[in-house]
Amino acid sequence: MQRAIYLIEECNVRPESIFIATFTEKAAKELVTRITNELANRNITANINEMYIGTFHSLCLRMLKEHLEYTRLRRNYRLMDSFDQQYMVFQNIHRFRSIPEIEIVLPNGGAWKQAETICNFVNNLSEELVSPEELMSDHDPSIASLGRMLQEYRTILTEANLMDFSSIQIEAYRLLCDNEGILNELRSAITHIMVDEYQDTNYIQEQLVFLLAGERKNICVVGDDDQGLYRFRGATIRNILEFPQKFANGECRIIPLVINYRSNSDIVDFYNRWMDTTDGAKFKFRWENFRYEKRIEPHEKSALHSPAVVKLAGVNDEDEWHEKILQFINNLKTSGKLMDYNQIAFLFNSVKHPRVTALARFLEENHINVYSPRSDMFFQRDEIRLALGCLMLMFPFYVQGLENGEYTFLQPEHLTYYRNCIMLANEYLMQPEHTDLLKWIRRRGKDHVSLTDATDYAYCGLMYQMFEFQPFAGILDTDMDVGVVDIRPARNLAKLTQIIGKFEYLHRVDVLSADKYRGKRGIDANTELLFNLYLRLLYDGGITEYEDDSEYAPSGCVSFLTIHQSKGMEFPIVFVDSLTNVPRKTTNDLMMTIEDRYFKRPAFEPYEVTKFFDFWRLYYTAFSRAQDLLILTCNEDKRTPSAYFKEVYDELQSVDSEAFDIREFNFKSVKAVNVKSTYSFTSHITVYETCALQYKFYRELEFMPVRANAMLFGTLVHETIEDVHRAALRHEEQTITEENVNRWFASNYVSLTKTEHTYLAGPQREAALKQVLRYVERQHGDWSAIQQAEVDVSLVKPDYIIEGKVDLIRGEGDTVEIVDFKAERKPDMEKMRDRLERYRRQLHIYAHLVEERTGRKVSKMHLYYTGEDGGVPTITYPYTKSAVEGTLASFDDTVHKIMKKDFRHCADDPKVCAGCDFRFYCRNK
DNA sequence: GCGCGAATAGTTTTT
DNA sequence: CTATTCGCGC
Numbered sequence: 046m047q048r049a050i051y052l053i054e055e056c057n058v059r060p061e062s063i064f065i066a067t068f069t070e071k072a073a074k075e076l077v078t079r080i081t082n083e084l085a086n087r088n089i090t091a092n093i094n095e096m097y098i099g100t101f102h103s104l105c106l107r108m109l110k111e112h113l114e115y116t117r118l119r120r121n122y123r124l125m126d127s128f129d130q131q132y133m134v135f136q137n138i139h140r141f142r143s144i145p146e147i148e149i150v151l152p153n154g155g156a157w158k159q160a161e162t163i164c165n166f167v168n169n170l171s172e173e174l175v176s177p178e179e180l181m182s183d184h185d186p187s188i189a190s191l192g193r194m195l196q197e198y199r200t201i202l203t204e205a206n207l208m209d210f211s212s213i214q215i216e217a218y219r220l221l222c223d224n225e226g227i228l229n230e231l232r233s234a235i236t237h238i239m240v241d242e243y244q245d246t247n248y249i250q251e252q253l254v255f256l257l258a259g260e261r262k263n264i265c266v267v268g269d270d271d272q273g274l275y276r277f278r279g280a281t282i283r284n285i286l287e288f289p290q291k292f293a294n295g296e297c298r299i300i301p302l303v304i305n306y307r308s309n310s311d312i313v314d315f316y317n318r319w320m321d322t323t324d325g326a327k328f329k330f331r332w333e334n335f336r337y338e339k340r341i342e343p344h345e346k347s348a349l350h351s352p353a354v355v356k357l358a359g360v361n362d363e364d365e366w367h368e369k370i371l372q373f374i375n376n377l378k379t380s381g382k383l384m385d386y387n388q389i390a391f392l393f394n395s396v397k398h399p400r401v402t403a404l405a406r407f408l409e410e411n412h413i414n415v416y417s418p419r420s421d422m423f424f425q426r427d428e429i430r431l432a433l434g435c436l437m438l439m440f441p442f443y444v445q446g447l448e449n450g451e452y453t454f455l456q457p458e459h460l461t462y463y464r465n466c467i468m469l470a471n472e473y474l475m476q477p478e479h480t481d482l483l484k485w486i487r488r489r490g491k492d493h494v495s496l497t498d499a500t501d502y503a504y505c506g507l508m509y510q511m512f513e514f515q516p517f518a519g520i521l522d523t524d525m526d527v528g529v530v531d532i533r534p535a536r537n538l539a540k541l542t543q544i545i546g547k548f549e550y551l552h553r554v555d556v557l558s559a560d561k562y563r564g565k566r567g568i569d570a571n572t573e574l575l576f577n578l579y580l581r582l583l584y585d586g587g588i589t590e591y592e593d594d595s596e597y598a599p600s601g602c603v604s605f606l607t608i609h610q611s612k613g614m615e616f617p618i619v620f621v622d623s624l625t626n627v628p629r630k631t632t633n634d635l636m637m638t639i640e641d642r643y644f645k646r647p648a649f650e651p652y653e654v655t656k657f658f659d660f661w662r663l664y665y666t667a668f669s670r671a672q673d674l675l676i677l678t679c680n681e682d683k684r685t686p687s688a689y690f691k692e693v694y695d696e697l698q699s700v701d702s703e704a705f706d707i708r709e710f711n712f713k714s715v716k717a718v719n720v721k722s723t724y725s726f727t728s729h730i731t732v733y734e735t736c737a738l739q740y741k742f743y744r745e746l747e748f749m750p751v752r753a754n755a756m757l758f759g760t761l762v763h764e765t766i767e768d769v770h771r772a773a774l775r776h777e778e779q780t781i782t783e784e785n786v787n788r789w790f791a792s793n794y795v796s797l798t799k800t801e802h803t804y805l806a807g808p809q810r811e812a813a814l815k816q817v818l819r820y821v822e823r824q825h826g827d828w829s830a831i832q833q834a835e836v837d838v839s840l841v842k843p844d845y846i847i848e849g850k851v852d853l854i855r856g857e858g859d860t861v862e863i864v865d866f867k868a869e870r871k872p873d874m875e876k877m878r879d880r881l882e883r884y885r886r887q888l889h890i891y892a893h894l895v896e897e898r899t900g901r902k903v904s905k906m907h908l909y910y911t912g913e914d915g916g917v918p919t920i921t922y923p924y925t926k927s928a929v930e931g932t933l934a935s936f937d938d939t940v941h942k943i944m945k946k947d948f949r950h951c952a953d954d955p956k957v958c959a960g961c962d963f964r965f966y967c968r969n970k
Numbered sequence: 971g972c973g974c975g976a977a978t979a980g981t982t983t984t985t
Numbered sequence: 986c987t988a989t990t991c992g993c994g995c
Contacts, residue, residue, distance in 0.1 A: 068985075102985050127984085210985050277983060327988095395982050609983050629982085629986055656986095663983085684980095684988070 048265065049080050052237055061095035062236040064257065066104055068245055071594045071720075072613060073099045076241075078721045081841045094839030094848065094898075097235060101250050102210065105217035108231070114771075115224050116216050120764065121796040122206045127164070128586055130209045132551070135160040135582075137201055141194060149187040150194070150635065157582060166191060167198045169636060171211040172247050172279035173644050174218070183642070187635060206796065214249045221256050232259040242613070243268035243288070247279035248644070255291070262292060270337050271320065272666045274609055276659055277631060283649040286337065303339050305669075307615050310343035311353035312675045316668040317341060319693055320661060327688040328628075330657045335650050351706040353673065356697040357620070359680040363400070366680040367407045370620075373700060374413060374603070377618075380707055386413060387598040387715050390616040391605045392667045394623035396420040397587065400680075401622070405605055414530045416598065417605035421587035424462070427469070428520055428534040432541055433580075434470025435482070435511060436504065437463065439489040440572045452577055459581050473516075482514035496568055499558035504575060505545045506751045509962040512538070521963075525745060525946035529591075529599040536591040539746040544588070546749035548579045597718040608667045617712040619671035621664070624679040624686035624694065628660035660689065673712050676700065722944070723839075723846040726887045730939055734883070741948035742963055751962055757797060757805055758813050762868035762911055764793045765817045767835070770853060773828035781828070786821060790814050816868060816911040830855040838894035845940055851891045854899075862905040863892055869911075877910075884908055885922050889932040892924050 049065065052058040067073045077098060097104055106124075109116055125133060134141070138156040141147060141163055150166070151159050170180075170191070177199065180192025202212060221228045238258050240246065243266035246254070258264050266288060273282040289297040305313050317340060323330050347353060357373060359366025377383040393401050396419050405415040423429060437444055446452060447463055474483040489507070492500070502510070512521060520534045549555065557568040565573075598604045598616070606614075608623075632652070640648060650658060668675060677694060679685045686694045698704045724730060733740040742748045768789040772780050790813075798804045805813065833854045840847040853864040865888060867880075885908075892903040908920045 070985085100985065213985085274983070275985095278985075397982085607983065625980095626982095627987060631982095631986090687988090 064097040064235045065239045066101050067241045074720045102213050105213045108217050117203050119206050125209045131160045131164050134163050144193045146190045168211045238264045240266045243285045244273040244282045245275045245280045246284045251284045305341050306344045309353040310347040312671050313343040315354045330654045349709045351709045354675045355700050357678045357700045386603045388617040389603045391620045392608050394626050396605050414602040416602035418590040418592045423588035430466045430469050434466035438486050441490045443572045496559045499556045503554050539748045542749040597715050611670050617673045620676045620678050621667045624690050627687045628656040723848050725848045737948045738951050759868040761813050762816050765790045773831045778828045860904045861901045864907045866909045886932045889929045893929045
């Protein structure tokens, strides 16, 4: 971070020449915040918007988006998370099963399990840049069929315009390798490359870094070879250990950072000792050359008599262990040493383990809130069980099917879960004060049983109707400032709408219909699909609850983290659990063979010791999170702590011992993170100003809107006009013909209807196309004025960042004009007046940012306003400094209201509520 | 009581 | 995949 500031300030390096890659979004956000704050403090105006800063994945995505036409991707591609990926393979499993000899590599078993295997192979191979062609020509039939599997997978991706996590990086790598022009452009733009946590990079990431660096090789990497935790996704510490060898003698400077400012010296001694304990009853290994020679030194000797590393154990009794932990935390609290529960973190191998969730439940029962978003509690939460139960009750045929045991393929745990949801819902509905919800559900149930045509809603829409009743309305009514645990039900309901919305998207469900489908009524077939397949798989895979990046550790809560999650963080008091764990082998034989033959470099760390290395590094990372007090904790039994910890564990004093004295400690408070949020005009400011409640639901809580197709019209016009501009910018004006516009329009329509999951009626479609053609016509083939399209602009304020995208700048010399487009199906003149005023303010901001960014004066602002009923009116606004100032001030005001989470008021104009899913909730109802 | 093989129980991490 | 337990033979 300091280096980035130093480069910008002292060396006059332009921010847009700096490339910084991190591994997590959170780290990237933190970095942006600190850099912008520091620059602001020193009164340096720099546009960090153009700076390449983010995770490897986000940076690769950015490069791809900027050059989409050079990739296999088309616009509106869909980015899949790992569940989506597996679900996609699952849905296409027949295509994989029909590959000849596939049975050698695919174990028998369910389609879902096989999909998982396929995803694992595909991801691993991709991260190492292994191509399907080379595998297919291998004489080993299992390797050859893996090659065919990979090829089939890639074919599906291309056909459906999809992308997964590992293809992001491959596509970016291909883009740079295959297009010298783009590579050179980037190489000359980027002069300084920095990578954080370099020990966690994998092969393709290393290749990307050196590819971008070119001959200049101006690369600065930071990392700790002892904290490499991501072998399972291809990361290898060889990248950092061998880094110096990639440079000529003396060209690479190594700066060892061995002084530790984080931890008490007892803690530092403890984890140094841990790394030296490589020989014990069950194990013996040596680090040899696989560890950089260093010894971490504490910055000062501990001033305490009391040990700062202790153990806290129950003996063969989980309840006793729980009690002891509770008592310890309560003691801390009553001693006044603990200011906030967030000073305490518990680290685990996994937070999904029943032992961990049991502890969390126990602490919560005893009034200590636990923040543990990755512990897969989503489906266990009351609000989710109740919502699912009520939803099922609206489909009596499905409930009947469950009760009659018709769904024999469901596991007992799923049956139990669904039945419990129904029971919970029934119990709730039987209470007299909830009869209105009961009546409504019964009414829906009857409708669905006797459905003869189709409803005008699907599952997600039904949920929104249900939110009108208690307890859902009450949950939605929660104020945003109540703290993570109290707002959790609202966030979980939002997540549920996202999940169900995605189901409707994936299976093209937009109404419930009585039409026959696979021998059943569509409504019944879809309901079974939703619960018996989709939600069941999600239930098995687990859903992470909302994670708050804006706070280091949420105030008022003890944090439960995986060790992986905790990396890069520090806490005053750290409990390390998971001492039952043992080193485990992670590789499989087939991948080993492929590694030998097809990976671009031979194996690095010896195969027999990697499991020890990984194990030691994992716990080194865990232990070194502690600042003031490190506590090893477990419920001791035969195998806990495991033999690997025995030696270091036995030496520790217990918290009960007299040597340990809590009064000597002074605990630091957790550092404030204060990440700057980024707001954009259209998706934040305008939404908030239109209706703060809509902002709360759609933006803050991220409820999934039930889409109306009104917005499709605008997007369609917009995107096709962008295609026209792109052609002009490539100096291919001759390709801007009616025929091509038709083609661009058609292809945009296809991809948009896929992603937006809605369509435009014929006449509306015609009208949209006509709008584009009319715009083209008006230019009379003269595109010379077009200079630059899609300029990203950002404004860095002390506590937030505004971001926007200008459609088009045109003009010569110092003076430019900016142009924006708005398209709407049926412009309503009364509504428009208010809207146009907003657009004008938006244009003012853009103009201001363009001036700041390009150093060119903006003379005019044009808005093309297009609609179904004809004409392409251009509205031209004057650009004045004083108007900008006024706008900036009101803008600032709005953002601050958003940051204060002031979402209580509602729109003034009842008309804006027409398309809102939360109409019932609104005071304008 | 010891050595040995077989059976059995518990069982992740992430962009 | 590892560690523990069980059964069996000696």
